[in-house]
Amino acid sequence: MIGIVDYGMGNIKSVANGIIRVGGEVKIVSQPNELQNCSALVLPGVGAFAQAMENLNKADLVNPIIERVEEDTPILGICLGMQLFAEYSEEFGVTKGLGLVEGGVVKIPEAPGIRLPHMGWNEVKQVNSLDSSLFKDVPDEGCFYFVHSYMVETAQENLTGVATHGSRVTASMQVKNIFATQFHPEKSQSNGATILRNFVNISEAKGENKYG
Amino acid sequence: MVKNRLIACLLIKEGLIVQSTNFKSYLPIGRPKFPIEFVTQWDVDEIILLDMSAGKENRGPSLEVLEMLSVTCTVPLTVGGGIRSVEMARNVIRSGGDKISINLPALENKHLVTDLARQFGSQCVVVSMDCKKQKDGKFYIFGSSGHKNYGIEASEWAAEVENLGAGEIFLVSIDRDGGRLGYDLDLISSVTSKVNIPVIACGGVGSYKDFSPGILKAGADAVAAANIFHHVEHSTILAKAHLLDDGVNVRLDSEARYSNRSFDKFGRLLMLDSKTLDIENIEDSRK
Numbered sequence: 001m002i003g004i005v006d007y008g009m010g011n012i013k014s015v016a017n018g019i020i021r022v023g024g025e026v027k028i029v030s031q032p033n034e035l036q037n038c039s040a041l042v043l044p045g046v047g048a049f050a051q052a053m054e055n056l057n058k059a060d061l062v063n064p065i066i067e068r069v070e071e072d073t074p075i076l077g078i079c080l081g082m083q084l085f086a087e088y089s090e091e092f093g094v095t096k097g098l099g100l101v102e103g104g105v106v107k108i109p110e111a112p113g114i115r116l117p118h119m120g121w122n123e124v125k126q127v128n129s130l131d132s133s134l135f136k137d138v139p140d141e142g143c144f145y146f147v148h149s150y151m152v153e154t155a156q157e158n159l160t161g162v163a164t165h166g167s168r169v170t171a172s173m174q175v176k177n178i179f180a181t182q183f184h185p186e187k188s189q190s191n192g193a194t195i196l197r198n199f200v201n202i203s204e205a206k207g208e209n210k211y212g
Numbered sequence: 213m214v215k216n217r218l219i220a221c222l223l224i225k226e227g228l229i230v231q232s233t234n235f236k237s238y239l240p241i242g243r244p245k246f247p248i249e250f251v252t253q254w255d256v257d258e259i260i261l262l263d264m265s266a267g268k269e270n271r272g273p274s275l276e277v278l279e280m281l282s283v284t285c286t287v288p289l290t291v292g293g294g295i296r297s298v299e300m301a302r303n304v305i306r307s308g309g310d311k312i313s314i315n316l317p318a319l320e321n322k323h324l325v326t327d328l329a330r331q332f333g334s335q336c337v338v339v340s341m342d343c344k345k346q347k348d349g350k351f352y353i354f355g356s357s358g359h360k361n362y363g364i365e366a367s368e369w370a371a372e373v374e375n376l377g378a379g380e381i382f383l384v385s386i387d388r389d390g391g392r393l394g395y396d397l398d399l400i401s402s403v404t405s406k407v408n409i410p411v412i413a414c415g416g417v418g419s420y421k422d423f424s425p426g427i428l429k430a431g432a433d434a435v436a437a438a439n440i441f442h443h444v445e446h447s448t449i450l451a452k453a454h455l456l457d458d459g460v461n462v463r464l465d466s467e468a469r470y471s472n473r474s475f476d477k478f479g480r481l482l483m484l485d486s487k488t489l490d491i492e493n494i495e496d497s498r499k
Contacts, residue, residue: 009332011308014289046332046335047336051331080333115408115433116408116409117380117409118214120217120257120410121214121215121217122215123213145287165214184310189255193286
């Protein structure tokens with residue numbers, strides 16, 4: 001059972017539908033104790049970083065999420081959910097994040113002819129991802145749907161995918177059991193469905209190298 | 213590079229998808245479920261779903277219908293029609309909408325644009341603008357299904373909503389709506405030259421050839437149409453085949469690409485004779 005964390009900010013329905021479409025079982029969770037019963041978690045998110053952290057704090061979800069991740073529960077952050085994994089964000093002033101992944105959230109650099117938000121379908125170049133089970137069977141430079149103005153800046157070794165929008169944009173990352181995509185797999189047609197199915201497989205996997 | 217987008221605009225009136233001409237006459241297509249399934253399967257990049265009865269009936273878009281549609285919609289879904297509060301927007305997003313489109317409520321309450329952007333992020337806020345050319349040669353914002361002139365120039369309003377926090381502009385030409393004469397490129401250029409957020413062009417597409425000028429000549433980031441996508445198999449794939457042929461960078465993941473096919477002057481696919489079809493099938497099966 002994959003728990004989709006509902007903290008009042010996400011396109012919960014779209015994400016739930018996306019996982020159900022590929023055969024996963026989902027439960028929408030909003031109470032701290034509900035996280036215990038989930039084999040994996042998804043942290044979706046649409047909106048502003050500071051508001052999201054405020055909502056997570058108000059709902060007493062920050063520590064339960066961190067605890068579950070430390071217990072090796074696979075978690076997938078989508079869009080703002082990915083950004084919340086970082087240590088801080090510079091959106092509307094500096095806000096502290098969940099701190100699950102080293103790095104911060106910064107604005108995509110402006111450049112002539114580059115419109116922000118970075119909105120639409122873009123190719124994701126897979127990096128370091130030969131061993132990322134999230135991208136299994138996804139064509140390199142396959143198209144995914146993005147919509148964001150801020151992105152995670154983290155160490156190269158954490159990246160699994162990058163896109164180009166003026167400069168290099170972080171498209172996805174993985175640190176052990178923490179998976180994250182800046183793009184929306186639930187809105188990226190068949191490529192997105194493959195990603196979600198892979199995450200369902202990860203949530204069901206047992207034993208060593210389950211994230212390998 | 214981020215790709216240009218092809219967007220299907222689906223208009224709902226009294227619960228049915230319709231085709232529209234000049235915001236005046238409407239031709240029913242059918243229940244919303246099927247058109248959404250079709251264009252989603254046919255590689256459309258996004259869908260804009262506008263409930264045209266909602267504003268008049270003083271309600272938001274039907275959440276029940278939205279929940280049903282979001283089950284099969286594997287591309288981003290922008291929802292509009294009667295959304296006039298943050299609370300209504302939140303319900304739409306929770307029911308499966310990915311972005312909110314607001315039109316008149318933005319004109320009547322500018323704070324709404326900012327409030328929505330603060331709550332959900334700019335990327336979630338699409339401001340829809342219905343525009344008409346007036347005798348002075350300039351384009352103005354019209355409301356109430358094209359009856360009321362708000363006396364604001366389209367390009368000025370676009371710049372203002374960008375400042376208020378809108379993430380995208382859905383630019384509709386009332387003059388061209390359903391007229392099959394192509395986009396109003398002057399209108400689109402007047403707006404794309406003023407703002408730095410993505411602009412979606414809509415209104416007037418009568419043939420698949422009409423899409424690419426919106427991007428190549430007028431600087432739109434995305435091209436939308438409504439009527440043309442109905443009643444034709446693979447309509448959105450055919451539109452993309454034309455865009456790619458004109459050198460526009462769009463996504464086409466479909467196996468059917470129509471890249472070496474001929475079209476008539478209306479952009480309709482010309483049939484192959486049986487011999488050609490046969491050879492193609494044999495070649496395909498050898499791969």
